[in-house]
Amino acid sequence: xxxxxxDMETGRTLVYRHSLLVRLSHWMNxxxxxxxxFSGLQIFNAHPALYWxxxxxxxxxxFISMEAVEDGGSAKGLxxxxxxxxxxxxxxxxxxxxxxxxxxxxxxxxxxxxxxxLATGRRWHFFFAWLFxxxxxxxxxxxxxxxxxxxxxxxxxxxLMPAHLSHEVANHARLRFPKGQEAxxxxxxxxxxxxxxxxxxxPLMIGTGLTMSPGFNAVAPWLLDVxxxxxxxxxxxxxxxxxxxxxxxxxxxxxxxxxxFNNLRSxxxxxxxxxxxxxx
Amino acid sequence: MSRLITRRxxxxxxxxxxxxxxxxxxxxLVESDRTKSVLKIAEGFSMKTQRFLLGDDALAREFGEADxxxxxxxxxxxxxxxxxxxxxxxxxFSTWKLEVGGLVEKPAQLSLAQxxxxxxxxxxxxxxxxxxxxxxxxxxxxxLGALLQSVGLKPEARYIVFHCADEYEKTLDGxxxxxxxxxxxxxxxxxxxxxxxxxxxxxxVAHGAPLRLRVERQLGYKQAKYLTRIEAVAELGRLxxxxxxxxxDRGYEWYAGI
Numbered sequence: 001x002x003x004x005x006x007d008m009e010t011g012r013t014l015v016y017r018h019s020l021l022v023r024l025s026h027w028m029n030x031x032x033x034x035x036x037x038f039s040g041l042q043i044f045n046a047h048p049a050l051y052w053x054x055x056x057x058x059x060x061x062x063f064i065s066m067e068a069v070e071d072g073g074s075a076k077g078l079x080x081x082x083x084x085x086x087x088x089x090x091x092x093x094x095x096x097x098x099x100x101x102x103x104x105x106x107x108x109x110x111x112x113x114x115x116x117x118l119a120t121g122r123r124w125h126f127f128f129a130w131l132f133x134x135x136x137x138x139x140x141x142x143x144x145x146x147x148x149x150x151x152x153x154x155x156x157x158x159x160l161m162p163a164h165l166s167h168e169v170a171n172h173a174r175l176r177f178p179k180g181q182e183a184x185x186x187x188x189x190x191x192x193x194x195x196x197x198x199x200x201x202x203p204l205m206i207g208t209g210l211t212m213s214p215g216f217n218a219v220a221p222w223l224l225d226v227x228x229x230x231x232x233x234x235x236x237x238x239x240x241x242x243x244x245x246x247x248x249x250x251x252x253x254x255x256x257x258x259x260x261f262n263n264l265r266s267x268x269x270x271x272x273x274x275x276x277x278x279x280x
Numbered sequence: 281m282s283r284l285i286t287r288r289x290x291x292x293x294x295x296x297x298x299x300x301x302x303x304x305x306x307x308x309l310v311e312s313d314r315t316k317s318v319l320k321i322a323e324g325f326s327m328k329t330q331r332f333l334l335g336d337d338a339l340a341r342e343f344g345e346a347d348x349x350x351x352x353x354x355x356x357x358x359x360x361x362x363x364x365x366x367x368x369x370x371x372x373f374s375t376w377k378l379e380v381g382g383l384v385e386k387p388a389q390l391s392l393a394q395x396x397x398x399x400x401x402x403x404x405x406x407x408x409x410x411x412x413x414x415x416x417x418x419x420x421x422x423x424l425g426a427l428l429q430s431v432g433l434k435p436e437a438r439y440i441v442f443h444c445a446d447e448y449e450k451t452l453d454g455x456x457x458x459x460x461x462x463x464x465x466x467x468x469x470x471x472x473x474x475x476x477x478x479x480x481x482x483x484x485v486a487h488g489a490p491l492r493l494r495v496e497r498q499l500g501y502k503q504a505k506y507l508t509r510i511e512a513v514a515e516l517g518r519l520x521x522x523x524x525x526x527x528x529d530r531g532y533e534w535y536a537g538i
Binding site: 044055056057059114115117119120122124126127129212213214216224234 | 306307310311316318319320321322323325326330333334338339340341343347349350351353406408409410411412413414415416496497498499527530531532533536537538
């Protein structure tokens, strides 16, 4: 990470934090993740129930479901998770389409396209799935070849010591972000979160997605055993997607709390400003 | 007329349509033909990649009796509204015949009894609906490849089209008859069968009696029911909407391996 210039008055230093490939792949991921999520919800809406095992359809017990039930002349949206049922009218199960209560899993403002159209949802999903996979491939090759993973993401042994981790958790909870030398690198929680997304959640999305493909099942039948069947894979695909949504929510909150301008600049131009350490 | 004008007229047209319908900007983008043709690239990628990885003969997983779905959901048409079909049904399909024609050397008409007398294959496989659900069933029938060999394909035949007895969408121009098509790789795949039996019994009406296609490495809408005629063709563009299948004419992928 090259240090470019230090402002004599404020003591701020601009460091080159994100390489061009990391920036490009980040924004490509933003685009792909957004489309994949909303077109994925469109696909889910075609059959808003999730099962566990090799098979699962209307007559089989579902694990999570969103349904519309008749309730005294009006439609009520029920979301079931295991043995629990929640009234989610207006959001899940039943929501307004052009002012009319309509049976649909997720509401129209969360799906691509907004109206029910599985064929189009699939076209968008698979196109952006390809972009996402190609983008991920280039990122992985770059990350290994440039030592980006080892240099920037893999935590050092001392960073994983309980004392260090609890110190970081405490600082995070008080929204105290690193300054000076410490701010030149990702902190340990950041490293662990990014590693989990890159090497666990995203591969899980691709793996479970491919396990839903009857063609790919013939290519790699062992994937069915890894995930416990096509319907289990569909359920894991859905749950992992929402783990990624949770990651993005925390990620965006952290971007805002630790300086929107500085963070955005670093992901657009590559340069990140580091505040001087507080003098004792 | 130059492409440019067509495109501009299209853009104006689609913008007007979109605003008239009160669609959001997103939906207007979704409905543009340009967008659709770009997104279609993905289908080609998926098919080429899967075919490359699959080879021609990789098998779909076969399950055991214990894995059968307790209830196999019937989908699409469950009772064809067609006078011929009623007649066949009333005769226990003894008056029904499968016509095999198009680009073949020896066109044939085969009764159900004749089809059942041919060598058969039984397989327990998973049926995957494009909507997301799956059901496991046991199918018996004759391998399509063997039937095609017996009638002899002409060298220019590239696709096998399946015509069905159900008009899934009633239209004045007859464009709503169910049909499907596969290429020769899938037609000669060992698990591609014309099934007359399901879970050890004659195929029920709701599941496509007397004969349906099983093409196990693709989604449910390819598994055409109520077969009446099999046609070998050189291209799909001239049939119905030109995309090779009822759902394909309504925006779904022709290659339904994903």
